[in-house]
Amino acid sequence: MQKLTNKEEEIMHILWMLKKAFVKDVLAEIKEDKPHYNTLSTIIRNLEEKGYVGYQAYGKTHQYFPIVTKEAYKERFMNTAIENYFNSSYKNVVSFFAKEEKISVEDLKEIIALIENKK
Structure with a gap:
């Protein structure tokens, strides 16, 4: 792509x-x-x-x-951005948004709940 x-x-x-x-x-x-x-x-x-x-x-x-779905493009775009700018670390992504105050504590709690529910 x-x-x-x-x-x-x-x-x-x-x-x-x-x-x-x-x-x-x-x-x-x-x-x-x-x-x-x-x-x-x-x-x-x-x-x-x-x-x-x-x-x-x-x-x-x-x-x-x-022909390419928005979801397929989004996945490719996000994976490339995370790889190139955050050393392939989702933790670094979340930390970046937390430091920039782009994500709230409530949002983080929701993310943790989503992760815990997938286990």
């Missing part, structure tokens, strides 16, 4: 939400920094070449759909 650019990832989020879409449908969902139609079409074709997107042809137009 190749790494996506920020814009490609943004487009994938739209395709995951829409399930199937023509380029004009994706363009309508972009709120800021709208690319030109042809630029967006090129980005989507790049996603197809990378194996993230498939399409159904209707004459000269294509309806695109995700």
Whole structure:
């Protein structure tokens, strides 16, 4: 699974939400920094070449759909981030968020309860 650019990832989020879409449908969902139609079409074709997107042809137009699920991408993205930035340690991840005050004691207790219930 190749790494996506920020814009490609943004487009994938739209395709995951829409399930199937023509380029004009994706363009309508972009709120800021709208690319030109042809630029967006090129980005989507790049996603197809990378194996993230498939399409159904209707004459000269294509309806695109995700091949890679959001869950599969999320798993790959998170595993890579944890490996590269936290030395493959989930403890380091949780510690980071605790130090940054991005996670509360209540959240940590819920996480511990989830772990204990899986045993």
